[in-house]
């Protein structure tokens with residue numbers, strides 16, 4: 001592209017903080033996410049802490065993982081938390097009806113998860129069972145995790161080896177209540193939600209199961225029927241899927257499929273805009289969070305793997321998808337205050353893949369790491385009109401960007417070139433931001449289909465970016481096709 005995209009950047013006094021929880025993750029009992037992923041058991045030869053792999057803990061800490069959602073997903077509405085506490089040898093088994101029909105032994109339960117979150121320095125986000133659970137069961141779970149004084153559940157917790165409560169702040173009340181969580185109507189679920197929330201304390205963030213993509217009626221019904229003081233957050237799920245019956249290969253894809261994936265990913269802009277507008281009608285002061293607690297690319301499982309385990313590789317397509325989506329969340333930080341990439345380890349758009357003792361980080365991991373500079377920074381206003389990425393007569397915006405200023409005064413600008421073929425020229429005047437010296441980090445590859453394998457784990461890693469000039473506070477940038485760039489000014 002020969003045209004230059006001029007981005008104007010402005011600091012305003014009313015700008016929101018980009019909540020670090022936008023950079024959250026998700027770990028479901030699904031495939032090799034927990035068992036054979038995070039959790040190898042404390043008798044494993046793989047170095048671990050209480051059964052959780054040390055290499056995964058290290059990698060996620062380096063990512064600054066802010067929160068982790070567990071135990072599902074669809075699994076959450078089948079999960080009975082009391083089966084996962086106490087001596088492991090006494091725990092009953094559970095059949096994972098949604099994911100491969102496998103039987104698990106409940107050896108990874110509440111203590112394992114919450115202690116792991118402490119190791120990670122991440123806030124836990126527990127997803128409660130509404131579909132096949134009871135109000136009593138969920139309210140007991142809250143008491144078990146959070147109650148400090150004497151109570152039946154805190155006594156049980158102490159008996160199981162933990163005296164101090166964990167203080168879990170984020171609680172989901174069901175998952176995909178319109179689908180695997182019980183196939184409820186919005187009206188019916190709103191009533192169920194009210195009932196469950198009544199028996200949970202007010203000092204935690206209660207999050208309602210939200211809409212599937214563009215089901216705006218779901219959001220409207222919940223916002224209308226749930227009293228604001230009972231609702232801390234409202235969820236939204238959107239996956240970038242080309243066609244649910246023919247999702248396409250995670251690695252071996254055409255430009256057609258890349259374009260279609262990115263079209264679905266960029267739809268997130270419209271989704272958060274429209275769901276936010278509905279929320280604004282009922283909650284003009286924006287007290288209730290929009291929580292995009294499942295997002296990411298979803299392809300056919302890797303050949304030869306269990307179809308119920310949702311294992312897929314992760315290419316530069318996923319890196320571009322992640323960078324563009326996170327820019328959308330940043331730019332909507334006034335309402336989007338939490339999001340969870342699906343999923344963290346070995347499932348869907350994972351940041352970490354494992355193969356026995358080996359562990360690798362994916363291109364998506366590197367994007368999340370490059371972008372963690374935005375966590376809890378103040379959003380800067382960007383104004384620009386993106387050039388087109390045109391493919392077979394259809395167009396998408398080729399450039400996605402967001403920017404923030406952190407507490408130490410550093411400015412970060414994240415830019416994605418979505419165009420699969422053309423580089424883009426960008427100009428940004430950074431004169432009024434109180435920073436002078438810029439450096440850049442880029443993630444790119446020679447092919448969109450490139451990925452990190454267990455044999456070549458560092459094929460795609462961030463490198464220093466030299467493709468820009470700082471001409472007296474005017475940055476002139478040339479960003480290569482399908483790449484993700486973060487500039488830092490100090």
Ligand code: AHR
Pocket residue numbers: 028072073074075175176294342343348
């Ligand atoms: O992330 C995989 C599944 O996708 C989750 O279990 C469910 O909530 C969604 O449909």
